[in-house]
Structures are given as C-alpha cells and as structure tokens.
Amino acid sequence: MTKYIIKRLLLMIPTLLGVAVLIFFLMRVVPGDIVELRFSGETSGVSKETLAIERARLGLDKPLWHQFVTYMTGLARFDLGTSMWTGAPIHEEIKLRFALTLQVAIMSTIIAVLLAIPLGVLAALKQDTWVDYSVRIFSIAGLATPSFWLGILFILVLLVFFKWLPPMVYTPFWVNPWQNMLQLIWPALAVGYRYSAVATRMTRSAMLEVLREDYIRTARAKGLWQKLILTRHALKNAMLPVLTVIALEFAFLMGGLVVTEQVFNLNGLGLLFVESVAHRDYTLTQALVLLVAASFIVVNFLVDLAYAWIDPRIRFR
Amino acid sequence: MTALLEVKNLVKHFEVSRGLVRAVDGVSFSLEKGETLGLVGESGCGKTTTGRCILQLERATSGSILFEGRELTTLDQSELRAVRRKMQVIFQDPYSSLNPRMTVGQIIAEPLAVHGIVRGSAARAARVKDLLSRVGLLPAHARRYPHEMSGGQRQRVGIARALAMEPSLIICDEPVSALDVSIQAQIINLLEDLQSEFGLTYLFIAHDLAVVRHISDRVAVMYLGKIAEMADRKTIYDNPRHPYTKALLSAVPIPDPELEMKRERIVLGGEVPSPLNPPSGCVFHPRCPIAVERCTHEIPVLRDLTPGHGAACHLAEIA
Amino acid sequence: MATVETFADVPEASAAARWRTFVVDFCRQRPLGAIGAAVVLLNLVVAALANVISPYDPLATDYGAMLAAPSRAHWLGTDAFGRDVLTRILYGSRTAMLVGFSCAFIGATLGAVIGVTSAYFGGKVDLLIQRVMDIFLSFPLIILALAVVAMLGTGLENVIAAITVPMIPRAALVARSSALAIREMPYVDAARAAGFRHGRIILRHMSPNVMAPYLIMLTAFLGQAILLEASLSFLGLGVSEPTPAWGLMLRGAAVQFAESAPWMAIFPGLAISLAVFAFNLFGDSLRDALDPRLRTQ
Ligand SMILES: Nc1ncnc2c1ncn2[C@@H]1O[C@H](COP(=O)(O)OP(=O)(O)O)[C@@H](O)[C@H]1O
Numbered sequence: 057m058t059k060y061i062i063k064r065l066l067l068m069i070p071t072l073l074g075v076a077v078l079i080f081f082l083m084r085v086v087p088g089d090i091v092e093l094r095f096s097g098e099t100s101g102v103s104k105e106t107l108a109i110e111r112a113r114l115g116l117d118k119p120l121w122h123q124f125v126t127y128m129t130g131l132a133r134f135d136l137g138t139s140m141w142t143g144a145p146i147h148e149e150i151k152l153r154f155a156l157t158l159q160v161a162i163m164s165t166i167i168a169v170l171l172a173i174p175l176g177v178l179a180a181l182k183q184d185t186w187v188d189y190s191v192r193i194f195s196i197a198g199l200a201t202p203s204f205w206l207g208i209l210f211i212l213v214l215l216v217f218f219k220w221l222p223p224m225v226y227t228p229f230w231v232n233p234w235q236n237m238l239q240l241i242w243p244a245l246a247v248g249y250r251y252s253a254v255a256t257r258m259t260r261s262a263m264l265e266v267l268r269e270d271y272i273r274t275a276r277a278k279g280l281w282q283k284l285i286l287t288r289h290a291l292k293n294a295m296l297p298v299l300t301v302i303a304l305e306f307a308f309l310m311g312g313l314v315v316t317e318q319v320f321n322l323n324g325l326g327l328l329f330v331e332s333v334a335h336r337d338y339t340l341t342q343a344l345v346l347l348v349a350a351s352f353i354v355v356n357f358l359v360d361l362a363y364a365w366i367d368p369r370i371r372f373r
Numbered sequence: 374m375t376a377l378l379e380v381k382n383l384v385k386h387f388e389v390s391r392g393l394v395r396a397v398d399g400v401s402f403s404l405e406k407g408e409t410l411g412l413v414g415e416s417g418c419g420k421t422t423t424g425r426c427i428l429q430l431e432r433a434t435s436g437s438i439l440f441e442g443r444e445l446t447t448l449d450q451s452e453l454r455a456v457r458r459k460m461q462v463i464f465q466d467p468y469s470s471l472n473p474r475m476t477v478g479q480i481i482a483e484p485l486a487v488h489g490i491v492r493g494s495a496a497r498a499a500r501v502k503d504l505l506s507r508v509g510l511l512p513a514h515a516r517r518y519p520h521e522m523s524g525g526q527r528q529r530v531g532i533a534r535a536l537a538m539e540p541s542l543i544i545c546d547e548p549v550s551a552l553d554v555s556i557q558a559q560i561i562n563l564l565e566d567l568q569s570e571f572g573l574t575y576l577f578i579a580h581d582l583a584v585v586r587h588i589s590d591r592v593a594v595m596y597l598g599k600i601a602e603m604a605d606r607k608t609i610y611d612n613p614r615h616p617y618t619k620a621l622l623s624a625v626p627i628p629d630p631e632l633e634m635k636r637e638r639i640v641l642g643g644e645v646p647s648p649l650n651p652p653s654g655c656v657f658h659p660r661c662p663i664a665v666e667r668c669t670h671e672i673p674v675l676r677d678l679t680p681g682h683g684a685a686c687h688l689a690e691i692a
Numbered sequence: 693m694a695t696v697e698t699f700a701d702v703p704e705a706s707a708a709a710r711w712r713t714f715v716v717d718f719c720r721q722r723p724l725g726a727i728g729a730a731v732v733l734l735n736l737v738v739a740a741l742a743n744v745i746s747p748y749d750p751l752a753t754d755y756g757a758m759l760a761a762p763s764r765a766h767w768l769g770t771d772a773f774g775r776d777v778l779t780r781i782l783y784g785s786r787t788a789m790l791v792g793f794s795c796a797f798i799g800a801t802l803g804a805v806i807g808v809t810s811a812y813f814g815g816k817v818d819l820l821i822q823r824v825m826d827i828f829l830s831f832p833l834i835i836l837a838l839a840v841v842a843m844l845g846t847g848l849e850n851v852i853a854a855i856t857v858p859m860i861p862r863a864a865l866v867a868r869s870s871a872l873a874i875r876e877m878p879y880v881d882a883a884r885a886a887g888f889r890h891g892r893i894i895l896r897h898m899s900p901n902v903m904a905p906y907l908i909m910l911t912a913f914l915g916q917a918i919l920l921e922a923s924l925s926f927l928g929l930g931v932s933e934p935t936p937a938w939g940l941m942l943r944g945a946a947v948q949f950a951e952s953a954p955w956m957a958i959f960p961g962l963a964i965s966l967a968v969f970a971f972n973l974f975g976d977s978l979r980d981a982l983d984p985r986l987r988t989q
C-alpha cells in the first residue's frame with residue numbers, strides 16, 4: 057500500500073507542474089498587461105517612462121524565461137509571492153475568501169448528501185414506479201436549473217414574501233454563526249440542489265447494481281426495509297462511485313462557485329479569480345489556478361486511495 | 374529459386390505485469406511461391422502471434438522475416454505500406470473482422486482506391502462486382518452491411534477484401550474455425566480454387582490437423598511458441614516422429630469406422646503450460662508419454678531426420 | 693463451387709427502414725425521451741423562425757413601456773429598456789441553440805478524435821495525451837472557460853471557443869476508453885495490414901465505431917453548453933448586449949428590479965431550465981437506447 061501511495065503521489069507532481077506551466081503561459085498570451093490596465097483610467101496620458109518604471113517594479117521588464125524561472129523557484133519554496141495589483145502577500149488575499157468558498161462548498165455538500173442518498177436509494181428500491189419517476193425528474197430538473205437563477209429566485213421569494221434580504225457583508229462563522237448562516241445558507245441551497253442531482257443519479261444506479269446481485273434477488277425480499285437491510289453490506293462497496301462524484305464535485309466547487317458568488321455578492325475565490333484575470337494580476341491568477349487545480353488533484357488522489365483500500369487489486373494495475 | 378517468405382528464428386515476447394509471455398520463441402520456416410504451409414497447434418501456442426509478426430502488426434522481439442527477398446523487421450512505416458499490399462490476412466472471426474459501419478462494397482473498394490489499384494469509381498464498382506462473384510457472392514451484396522450477412526458470407530467478404538490487394542501471400546488465421554461444419558468445406562474449397570487461379574501462397578493456421586489435411590502441401594506443428602515437427606503432408610500424417618504430433622493425429626477422426634475403432638488414442642495429460650513460465654528442457658516434457666530424464670533439462674533443436682522432415686525431439690528416431 | 697448457404701439470406705433492411713424502426717421503438721419505449729426530443733425540436737423551430745413568430749423587434753427600445761408588467765401587449769412584460777421579454781426569449785433561443793450545438797458538436801468531435809488517436813497509438817503517445825488531458829481536466833469547466841474568454845475576449849465566437857475547450861478533454865476521456873476495445877478489433881488490424889495511413893484508420897475505421905458514446909456525450913454536452921453560456925453571459929463575460937441571450941437577460945436589471953419586475957428574472961431562467969431539461973431528458977433516453985450496458989449509470 058505504501059508503495060502505491062508513493063507512486064500516486066509522484067504522479068501528481070507532473071500534473072501540477074503542467075498546470076503551473078500552462079497557466080503561466082496562458083496568462084502571458086492574454087492581451088494587455090497589468091500596467092496598461094492600471095493607468096488606462098488616467099485621461100491625461102501617461103508617459104512611456106512611468107509605464108516602464110512600473111513594469112520594472114513588477115519584474116515584467118525581464119525576459120519571459122527569467123520571469124518563468126523566478127515563478128518556478130518561488131513555487132518550489134511554496135512562496136506564492138505578492139499580488140501585482142494590491143501588493144499584498146497572496147496568502148493574505150486568499151485567506152478569507154478561501155474560508156468563505158470552502159464553507160459554502162461544505163454546506164452544499166452536506167445538503168447534497170442529505171438529499172441524494174435517501175432519494176437515490178428510494179428510487180432504486182422502487183424502480184420504475186411513480187416514486188422512481190418523480191425522483192428522476194426532480195434530479196434531471198436539478199441538472200437543468202442554473203444555480204445562479206435558483207439563487208435569484210430565492211432572493212425574489214425572500215424579498216416579496218418576507219420583505220427580507222440576506223446580510224450583504226460576510227461574517228466569519230466563528231464571529232457570529234447565526235449571521236454567517238443567514239447569509240450562506242441560500243447559496244449553499246442553490247448550489248446543493250444541482251449537486252444533489254448528480255449524486256442522486258449515481259446513488260440510484262449504484263443501488264440498482266447492488267439489487268441486481270443474485271443473492272439479493274434470490275432472497276426474494278418483498279418489503280422495503282427488508283431489502284434495505286439485505287443490501288446494507290453490499291451497499292458499502294457500491295457507494296464508491298457515489299463517493300467519487302461527491303468528492304469530485306466538491307473539488308470543482310472550489311473554483312466553480314463563481315456565478316453563485318456573483319448573485320449573492322459573496323467575495324469568494326471565484327469572483328477573486330474573475331477580478332484577478334480582469335486586472336491581469338499574473339501572480340494572483342496563477343496562485344488561484346494552482347490552488348483550484350491542486351484541490352482537484354488532491355481530492356482525486358484521496359478517491360483513488362479509497363478505491364485501492366477497498367479493492368486491493370487496483371494497486372497492481 | 375529463393376523462397377517467397379523466409380522466417381528465421383522469430384521471437385516475440387510480450388511484457389505483462391506478471392512477467393514475460395514467450396508467445397513465439399525461435400520459429401523458423403520458409404514458404405515457396407504457390408505452396409501452402411499448414412501451421413497447427415493448440416490454442417495459445419503462438420500461431421496468431423507468428424502470423425501477426427509476419428504481417429508486421431506486431432514488431433518481432435528478434436529474428437528475421439524475409440519477404441520477396443526484403444527484410445521486413447527493419448522497414449519504416451512508408452516502406453512497409455508498399456510491401457503490405459503483397460501480403461494479406463484472413464481472420465478467424467468473421468463477425469469482428471469487417472468494419473460494421475461500412476458496406477461490403479466500401480470494404481472491398483477501399484484498398485483499391487487507397488493503393489490506386491483501380492482508378493475511377495465506376496471501374497472500382499466493376500472490380501468489386503467481379504471480386505464478389507469470384508468468392509461466390511452476388512453483386513447486390515455490395516450494398517449490404519456486414520451484420521446483414523451470415524458468417525460464411527462475411528468470411529467470403531474477408532477473402533474478397535484480401536484478394537482486392539492482389540497479394541502474393543495470404544495468411545489465413547483459422548479462417549474456418551468459427552464457421553458451421555457444413556460451411557467450412559465450402560470456404561476451404563474456395564480458398565483452394567483461388568489459389569490455383571491466382572497462384573497464391575498460403576500460410577494456413579488451424580488448431581487441429583483435420584482442417585489443414587486437404588489444403589496443405591507441408592505442415593508445421595507448433596507447441597508453446599516453438600515448432601515441434603515440420604514435414605510434407607504425407608510424412609506428417611503417415612509417419613509422424615514427434616510424440617505431440619502423434620497425440621494430435623490420434624484426435625483426428627478417421628473416416629473408416631473399422632480403423633477408427635482399432636487405433637490407439639493418445640490422450641495428453643494436463644493442461645498446456647503457461648507461456649509465462651514455460652517448462653525447462655523440452656517444453657513438452659511434462660505432458661510427454663515417452664519423456665526421459667534428458668528431456669527435463671536439454672532443449673531439443675529442430676533437426677532434419679530425413680531431408681524436409683524436421684522434429685524437435687531427442688527421441689524422434691526411437692519413438 | 694457450392695454456394696447453397698450464400699443465398700439463405702438474412703433479409704436486407706434499407707438504412708431508412710432501420711432508422712424508422714429505431715425512432716418508433718424509441719418513442720414507444722421511452723415516452724419521456726420522446727417528449728424531450730419534441731421540446732428540443734420545438735426549440736430549434738423557434739430559433740429558426742424567431743424573426744417570423746416574434747411580436748416585436750428584439751432590439752427595439754420603448755421608453756414609454758419600461759418594466760411593464762405582463763399584459764395583452766407584452767405577454768411576458770418588458771425589461772428596463774422597454775424591450776419585449778417574450779421576443780427576447782424567442783430570439784435568445786437562437787443564441788442558445790447556436791452555442792449549444794456548435795460547442796457540443798465541435799467539443800465532442802475533437803475530443804473523440806483525440807481520444808481515439810490516443811487509444812490507437814497507445815504507448816508513449818497515449819501516455820503523453822493522457823497527461824495533457826489530466827492537466828486540462830483539473831480545472832473546473834467554468835474556470836477554464838473564463839481563462840479562454842480572458843484570452844480571446846467576449847463575443848459569440850469566443851464564447852463558443854471558451855465552452856468548447858474544456859469539453860474536449862472530457863470527450864477524449866470517454867472516447868478513449870471505448871476506442872481501446874475497438875483498437876483490438878480484427879477489422880482495425882485488417883486496415884493496418886492493408887497499409888492504410890494512421891489518419892485513415894483513426895477517422896474511417898475507428899471513430900465511426902465509437903458512435904454510441906459519441907452521441908451520448910454530444911447530447912450531454914448540449915445541455916451543459918447552454919448552461920455554461922448562460923453563466924458566462926450572466927457574468928458579463930459571454931455574449932454581449934444587446935444580443936438577446938437568456939443568461940444576459942438575467943444580468944443586472946433583472947436582479948436589481950427583482951421585487952418590482954420579477955418577470956424579468958423568472959421567464960429567461962425558465963427558458964434555460966426548460967431547454968436544458970429537454971436536452972437532458974432526451975440525452976438520457978438516447979443513452980439507454982443506444983447502450984444497454986450503460987442503462988443504470
Ligand atoms: N498482446 C499480447 N499481450 C500479452 N500476451 C499476448 C498478447 N498476444 C498474445 N499473447 C499471448 O501469447 C500466447 C500466444 O497467443 P496466440 O498467438 O494468440 O496463440 P494462438 O493463435 O496459437 O491461439 C498466448 O498465451 C497469449 O495469451
């Protein structure tokens with residue numbers, strides 16, 4: 057097992073490196089740079105020298121390979137540098153926003169799991185009845201409803217029927233849990249519905265797979281509970297794919313919440329990314345992309361480990 | 374006169390996670406123009422791999438393959454393309470050897486167009502018709518998809534596709550094993566007719582001696598990646614020297630019921646060993662009814678007993 | 693030469709007849725899928741005939757009727773510029789269908805070709821392609837799309853590119869796993885033995901045989917592309933004003949005036965949901981019909 061873990065860990069490195077290289081060059085291909093953008097507001101026209109001085113200050117005057125080497129050596133020392141736009145250390149810029157996004161992601165996951173597992177299992181046990189059809193329609197609708205629109209509807213309903221709006225300013229959970237929940241539960245619900253749809257479908261199919269196993273069919277269990285109890289053990293293995301989609305969706309939420317953040321005016325990672333790209337803030341964008349990709353790669357790694365742990369044959373592939 | 378095909382010391386090993394599969398382990402033979410060599414052996418002994426190496430569908434691990442005097446193993450892709458026209462293949466499974474998304478007409482016409490054998494689509498359609506009739510199909514079959522045809526018909530399409538390239542050598546990899554017995558004879562007869570008509574040379578692969586009896590001029594018997602015995606047809610059937618050949622022959626039914634009753638059956642014990650871990654010495658010794666101590670550690674070479682009759686057995690003369 | 697069995701034939705079925713049977717069976721066995729297909733068709737018709745069936749000009753502003761509630765004149769009300777919401781939704785379906793079909797088609801096709809190529813060559817080529825795909829796969833769809841928009845700028849063609857790029861590696865992954873089995877098919881060996889070029893074998897012999905997963909991906913991508921376009925437009929990074937697009941209609945004023953003019957926020961969203969819902973319904977059923985092995989997944 058240790059050998060497998062090490063092998064998998066080593067395999068993560070080239071992928072992460074690839075992401076780092078890709079985003080570095082992608083950013084330089086994007087037209088315009090931060091210095092032009094910063095002074096573009098000034099009508100009086102900025103002298104060439106001012107621009108040059110600013111570029112030199114940010115290290116943008118150096119040849120590309122030099123910038124690349126600086127960036128890579130920084131990464132090797134786990135130093136993400138400072139934001140080109142604000143000048144603040146990047147980990148400071150990211151800290152609060154990361155906490156916010158992470159919290160919404162975790163809350164959506166909880167909502168999704170609470171919805172998906174019972175619904176999926178129920179649909180499978182009652183396959184091809186109206187229960188099954190309703191669950192499937194509910195989940196296909198979940199996949200079809202843009203979460204940002206669902207968010208707008210929430211706001212609409214709260215406004216029209218309760219004359220109330222969620223708080224606009226972010227309060228960290230440890231400062232005031234109630235305030236915090238009042239603000240974040242809505243985006244979590246909006247995202248959680250879509251997310252649960254993915255997980256429900258997977259749960260249903262995994263459960264069907266288990267039900268098809270011979271020993272359960274031959275047991276000829278009639279009652280719902282009987283069936284459920286019979287499948288309990290088999291279910292543990294069958295839940296692996298469910299775990300996988302939940303985990304991967306979770307990883308994607310780290311960067312994928314951007315539209316929902318826009319609706320609810322949340323200063324999360326997604327909006328920070330949009331801002332940083334708009335500013336051509338190379339260092340910040342690179343850091344954010346690496347963070348998002350790393351979350352995905354790490355989650356993927358953990359899922360693989362879970363598989364290998366449950367099914368030892370995988371290790372030898 | 375030089376041989377059309379000369380295989381020398383062909384070796385093909387596959388690396389798999391559990392070790393090295395010695396699929397083909399030092400096979401040599403040659404084929405004269407216009408003759409048919411039957412290559413026989415139990416399933417898994419490396420017949421298909423031998424054929425695939427000759428066709429360059431697999432790169433040989435070592436050894437040499439001379440075709441029309443050219444060494445194939447060192448050719449690059451573009452040089453190969455030219456040689457490949459002259460060397461065709463008919464597969465065992467008529468169901469998966471035809472592209473299900475193409476009509477029979479397209480399947481046969483494609484090589485004609487790609488290699489510029491027949492120019493112009495009208496001329497190609499005519500040639501397709503002609504080829505179809507040569508293999509006993511109707512012009513109307515050109516519009517069919519493979520799944521709309523029977524197994525025997527599909528095998529005929531496979532033969533027509535091979536013929537389209539105007540090859541000199543055709544490797545027939547168990548072309549009748551997947552077919553009904555009643556159809557097997559038809560296909561074999563067809564192959565024989567085509568051979569005399571076009572002067573074709575066949576490497577005819579089969580897993581039992583009964584099938585190749587009709588069509589072969591010479592027969593090579595393979596066991597676990599090696600040739601056990603090789604001789605002209607008459608010698609193999611009347612005077613086999615290798616105990617493995619004898620065992621295979623005893624499984625072939627004899628038409629005469631009286632003879633069939635009287636003869637002795639040699640039933641081989643045990644399974645074919647895995648090519649992952651072949652036995653030491655003579656690979657056949659664990660199953661051999663006459664093996665002696667020497668067979669367990671000394672590898673027998675294929676040596677000529679009489680000119681043109683080789684056997685890889687220490688006891689070939691006494692047995 | 694005896695040819696008895698040659699004429700004992702499986703009856704010949706014309707392509708048209710087989711196609712018809714498939715459609716009839718599909719409608720009978722999967723009514724939900726058929727309904728989805730009907731809505732998809734309706735959407736396409738609306739997109740094609742938007743200029744004929746719309747009551748107004750989608751760009752015509754009417755400052756006398758700003759934020760008008762639904763009425764006989766404006767069935768779904770008007771927006772902050774007095775533009776008819778129904779008209780803009782009908783025209784918006786043009787944008788949605790255009791983006792949806794182009795992205796899904798280009799993304800699935802390029803992805804399939806890359807996946808099949810990867811499987812065909814195997815070995816080092818496969819490994820390299822897989823690694824590059826892994827890199828692209830570790831970005832969330834929307835982040836990669838945003839990066840491409842940043843590079844190319846907004847506008848319809850750029851949005852299509854932005855949505856297509858992240859779909860390619862996903863399609864490649866699926867196509868590759870199917871193509872690995874096709875690679876071992878004797879008809880591929882036959883094509884190689886015939887001395888055909890790699891490109892011909894990949895495009896003519898292997899790609900058409902990953903059709904089922906290809907169609908499944910294509911239909912799944914349709915819905916996703918429409919959603920993604922709506923998201924990008926909503927962020928102001930997709931199609932730009934005054935082009936009628938559903939996501940764009942939800943942006944800005946729709947939220948700002950949510951309380952006083954909720955129709956602006958409700959109807960475009962409904963249009964998105966309905967369209968994507970129909971695509972998914974159809975896609976799911978098509979998947980079941982094409983590949984029984986995938987039925988429960
Ligand atoms: N691509 C491959 N990778 C690993 N092993 C293989 C491969 N192809 C064939 N083999 C192995 O090589 C041996 C010979 O196979 P084959 O040539 O197909 O035998 P035959 O055609 O005589 O039945 C078998 O043990 C088979 O499992």
Ligand SMILES: [Mg+2]
Nearest residue numbers: 417420421422
């Ligand atoms: Mg074989």
